[in-house]
Amino acid sequence: MNRQVTEAFDALADRYEKETDGIRPYNAFYERPAMMRMIPDVLSGLHVLDAGCAAGWYSEQLLRKGACVTAVDASLRMVEAAKRRVGARADVRLHNLEDSLPFETEQFDWIVCSLTLHYLPDWTSLLAEFARVLKPNGRLLFSTHHPFMDYVQFDQTDYFAVTLLRDQWTAGDRKVEVHFYRRPSRKKQTPERTERKRGK
Structure with missing residues (x-):
């Protein structure tokens, strides 16, 4: 993501950590319930990438389902917020999704990418990287602005x-x-x- 986007979300990190996870109606009552209905209740032993993790709400839900979670975000302050939320239970990294993913081929069973893709000018390279790091029959679940x-x-x-x-x-x-x-x-x-x- 470009510098403007990362700087904007550095500035918004406190709001995301303290407000968006609880009271923002679009997140709480629309996007998140729809996404969570599509994720199995049990993910024990499965490796899941939270791509564009923001303050770590999805990472926490995936951990509760038993997943082995890796999370990335381009905003340093969002990464710090996600680490405060999940601690050492997940591998949370600073990474720009416009760059090649720093993971092995066929590493993940699932990729969850919530409200992130619309910040990217081109999806071609990232979707190719998602395909590379997903295991055979792995699943990508994403949401974006309508x-x-x-x-x-x-x-x-x-x-x-x-x-x-x-x-x-x-x-x-x-x-x-x-x-x-x-x-x-x-x-x-x-x-x-x-x-x-x-x-x-």
Whole structure:
């Protein structure tokens, strides 16, 4: 992820650690229940990669299911927050998902990638790396922003354009600009830029 994204999430780490895990309705009542329904109740003996772990909420849930968890994130402060949450029970590392994964081929049974891919300008290399490190019949479970939601909220004119969006989030008493991509199709196009007209 580019420097702007990592700096934004360094600034947002306290908010994620203290607020997002408990009271943010999108996370608590929509994305996380949907993702957790797709993960088996028992993962004992399985190796799981939490790709884009943020403050470690998914890592903790995977550990509770018995998984051997490795977690990575590009934000140092998010990695520190995840380590505070899971301690030595998981292998939590600083790693940018735009770089090759530092893992052996066919190392993981599962990869969980929650609300992370939309921060990347291109998925091709990362998906190839996911395929490399997954065992045969391994599974990738990911979530991302819904393209139509962002199409409406950011007043877009071309639904099929791959667009770099800029939003303003709140971290304590300051505003943090967060960049992410809306990608509704497989067509390779030059990203456009836009700014949200109202704050989040």
